[in-house]
Amino acid sequence: MRPVYLDNNATTRVDPRVVEAMLPFFTEQFGNASSMHSFGSEVGTSLKAARQQIQALLGAAHDHELIFTSGGTESDNAAILSALDTQTGRDEIITSAVEHPAILSLCEYLEKSRGVTVHVIPVDARGLLDIEAYRKALGPKTAVVSMMWANNETGTLFPVEQLAELAHEVGALFHTDAVQAVGKIPIDLKSNTIDMLSLSGHKLHGPKGIGALYVRKGVRFRPLVRGGHQERGRRAGTENTPSIIGLGKAAELALAHMEEEQTRIRALRDRLESGLVQQIGRCFVTGDTRNRLPNTCNIAFEYIEGEAILLLMNKAGIAASSGSACTSGSLEPSHVMRAMKVPYTAAHGSIRFSFSRENDGEDVDRVLDVVPGIIEKLRTLSPFWRKDGEKPAEFNPTYN
Amino acid sequence: MWDYSEKVQEYFYNPKNAGVLENADGVGDVGAISCGDALRLMIKVDPETEIITDARFQTFGCGSAIASSSALTELIIGKTITEALAITNQDIADFLGGLPPEKMHCSVMGYEALHAAVANYRGEEWSDDHEEGALVCKCFGIDEAMIERTIRGNSLTNVEDITHYTKAGGGCNTCVETLEEILARTNAAMVEEGVLDAKAAFVIGARPTPDLKARKEAARPTPAPAPKDSPLAPGAPAPKLTTLQRIRLIEQAIEELRPYLRQDGGDCELVDVDGNTVMVKLTGACIGCQAASVTLQGVQARLMEKVGEPLRVIPVASAH
Numbered sequence: 001m002r003p004v005y006l007d008n009n010a011t012t013r014v015d016p017r018v019v020e021a022m023l024p025f026f027t028e029q030f031g032n033a034s035s036m037h038s039f040g041s042e043v044g045t046s047l048k049a050a051r052q053q054i055q056a057l058l059g060a061a062h063d064h065e066l067i068f069t070s071g072g073t074e075s076d077n078a079a080i081l082s083a084l085d086t087q088t089g090r091d092e093i094i095t096s097a098v099e100h101p102a103i104l105s106l107c108e109y110l111e112k113s114r115g116v117t118v119h120v121i122p123v124d125a126r127g128l129l130d131i132e133a134y135r136k137a138l139g140p141k142t143a144v145v146s147m148m149w150a151n152n153e154t155g156t157l158f159p160v161e162q163l164a165e166l167a168h169e170v171g172a173l174f175h176t177d178a179v180q181a182v183g184k185i186p187i188d189l190k191s192n193t194i195d196m197l198s199l200s201g202h203k204l205h206g207p208k209g210i211g212a213l214y215v216r217k218g219v220r221f222r223p224l225v226r227g228g229h230q231e232r233g234r235r236a237g238t239e240n241t242p243s244i245i246g247l248g249k250a251a252e253l254a255l256a257h258m259e260e261e262q263t264r265i266r267a268l269r270d271r272l273e274s275g276l277v278q279q280i281g282r283c284f285v286t287g288d289t290r291n292r293l294p295n296t297c298n299i300a301f302e303y304i305e306g307e308a309i310l311l312l313m314n315k316a317g318i319a320a321s322s323g324s325a326c327t328s329g330s331l332e333p334s335h336v337m338r339a340m341k342v343p344y345t346a347a348h349g350s351i352r353f354s355f356s357r358e359n360d361g362e363d364v365d366r367v368l369d370v371v372p373g374i375i376e377k378l379r380t381l382s383p384f385w386r387k388d389g390e391k392p393a394e395f396n397p398t399y400n
Numbered sequence: 401m402w403d404y405s406e407k408v409q410e411y412f413y414n415p416k417n418a419g420v421l422e423n424a425d426g427v428g429d430v431g432a433i434s435c436g437d438a439l440r441l442m443i444k445v446d447p448e449t450e451i452i453t454d455a456r457f458q459t460f461g462c463g464s465a466i467a468s469s470s471a472l473t474e475l476i477i478g479k480t481i482t483e484a485l486a487i488t489n490q491d492i493a494d495f496l497g498g499l500p501p502e503k504m505h506c507s508v509m510g511y512e513a514l515h516a517a518v519a520n521y522r523g524e525e526w527s528d529d530h531e532e533g534a535l536v537c538k539c540f541g542i543d544e545a546m547i548e549r550t551i552r553g554n555s556l557t558n559v560e561d562i563t564h565y566t567k568a569g570g571g572c573n574t575c576v577e578t579l580e581e582i583l584a585r586t587n588a589a590m591v592e593e594g595v596l597d598a599k600a601a602f603v604i605g606a607r608p609t610p611d612l613k614a615r616k617e618a619a620r621p622t623p624a625p626a627p628k629d630s631p632l633a634p635g636a637p638a639p640k641l642t643t644l645q646r647i648r649l650i651e652q653a654i655e656e657l658r659p660y661l662r663q664d665g666g667d668c669e670l671v672d673v674d675g676n677t678v679m680v681k682l683t684g685a686c687i688g689c690q691a692a693s694v695t696l697q698g699v700q701a702r703l704m705e706k707v708g709e710p711l712r713v714i715p716v717a718s719a720h
Contacts, residue, residue: 304460305437305461307402380418381418
């Protein structure tokens with residue numbers, strides 16, 4: 001049976017059309033764009049075309065506002081570090097409690113090593129940013145604000161365009177980690193004031209190891225990687241030509257499928273979600289259901305543990321992911337679930353289903369067919385589980 | 401994805417003895433939903449023989465937690481309570497064909513549940529010295545009390561031995577600092593009590609913690625100290641060598657060192673000899689390697705030993 005892949009927020013399959021576009025750049029057009037011969041100049045032309053494809057997806061005013069990087073994590077690091085370097089006299093960062101570790105770990109490091117003050121803005125139970133806390137944190141010392149566009153676990157969207165305006169009121173730069181948003185929702189950087197934006201190729205059917213950082217024209221930038229004139233001196237190192245071409249093609253395809261993302265994929269997601277919630281008791285959707293990516297659905301199943309669910313789903317040929325502690329080897333459930341104060345009874349049992357344009361109705365049917373049985377099986381194993389109406393489980397460990 | 405053994409998978413996908421045991425003689429609850437795993441072990445015991453005639457479990461947790469619980473029931477059914485209590489968490493892990501290091505705590509949970517169930521059967525309070533929060537080594541599920549016990553029982557005075565004796569710190573290594581603190585504290589108490597020589601006690605910062613890299617460095621061949629009759633020994637007259645003889649000796653010494661450098665993916669070539677200055681070119685993995693200067697010192701010491709004259713080895717840039 002064909003496997004059902006519903007973990008597209010983790011990574012996507014490279015579109016065969018992307019691979020096809022990349023292949024000539026390994027063996028035929030292998031030149032170095034910096035070289036003074038035709039091998040190089042042809043490549044230079046293709047790189048420019050790829051840049052324009054991404055420009056179109058983001059609605060950016062200029063293609064040179066894009067810097068190719070090794071991926072979302074590098075883009076995030078480059079953006080924050082550059083902002084700290086260029087915003088003289090400012091040494092505070094504002095971010096949210098639900099950011100990707102690419103931002104949170106970096107901030108933690110900067111706090112320890114450079115004495116930077118980091119304000120981590122909390123979210124409410126639906127994952128929405130506490131705007132009042134954000135306003136209070138902004139000030140004359142704020143160097144940069146970094147807020148994700150869409151959350152990777154729940155798909156919840158932050159109002160980044162408005163958050164950027166607020167940041168500018170105090171003279172701070174605004175960066176957004178848009179790794180999950182790019183390609184899934186329409187973005188038009190010409191019509192907002194976001195200063196920097198990170199994106200990653202492998203989240204939109206492009207190759208891994210390639211991404212980009214958008215830096216608005218006029219925003220001062222200090223490179224993270226030095227040692228060459230590539231990317232106008234903003235990111236040294238010979239261009240990863242095949243991957244850049246692949247990212248360009250992936251961006252072009254994402255733009256072409258944008259309408260489908262908002263309609264067909266959203267409908268698949270909604271059918272899966274309502275189907276599971278109706279069939280299975282004692283579970284709920286996490287995040288803000290009215291304001292999230294069209295492809296993501298995160299359901300917390302009470303009284304069972306996520307890794308066990310994933311293992312049984314995997315055996316049935318269904319791939320998804322979990323915010324449970326056990327899947328990561330840590331002892332705590334995901335920081336996103338904790339930030340939303342999802343009770344422990346459910347946080348360990350949260351499962352994320354994330355769609356892409358490669359999914360179809362059959363995938364949804366399979367999940368609706370298989371998952372309720374898995375949940376039932378694990379619940380009968382759980383010492384905490386009682387069917388509705390039954391007396392709540394008593395569990396008396398000798399310590400705690 | 402975890403690398404679960406076939407036995408773990410078998411016991412997770414088709415757990416044996418799962419569910420409620422009605423009228424159990426002893427029930428042991430360990431863990432908590434907030435910790436991500438919890439186990440209830442229920443046992444039936446023949447009062448005459450003290451043989452565990454039946455055992456069931458209910459587990460909230462990951463695949464290995466469910467498999468460990470099921471394995472535990474299989475291990476104890478048919479055994480007397482005394483025999484069952486001799487089972488260690490390692491026995492549970494072994495029964496399952498091993499557990500990933502990060503999952504060893506699942507087997508510890510089984511061990512604890514058994515002790516809790518037996519205490520419950522005997523009508524005793526089972527007090528455990530292991531509190532979830534006090535787990536020091538999360539990879540192997542080792543708590544502070546066990547580490548302290550082992551340090552005392554074996555008069556341990558370095559962190560490496562703690563790892564050898566308890567496995568704590570042998571996984572991800574993130575608890576090394578905590579281990580140092582426990583060791584320093586325990587050793588200090590032992591000195592106070594007069595059971596440990598103050599000179600042997602571990603003091604934080606007094607000795608660098610050996611890490612893997614340092615051990616690897618140490619394992620590298622370092623030139624043996626010059627023997628007494630060596631020309632390098634103080635007072636010994638240096639034999640006069642012709643330029644050609646010197647270069648031959650230097651070449652020979654480098655040749656002898658190359659296999660070791662190549663083991664690490666590097667190489668070294670003689671470029672020129674000018675008086676007492678030997679110019680070499682480091683290539684391969686040696687380029688840009690943090691340890692290159694250490695390597696050069698090693699080469700220099702070896703050459704001096706061989707030639708019997710003070711020499712300075714300097715690297716020359718290799719053309720890209």
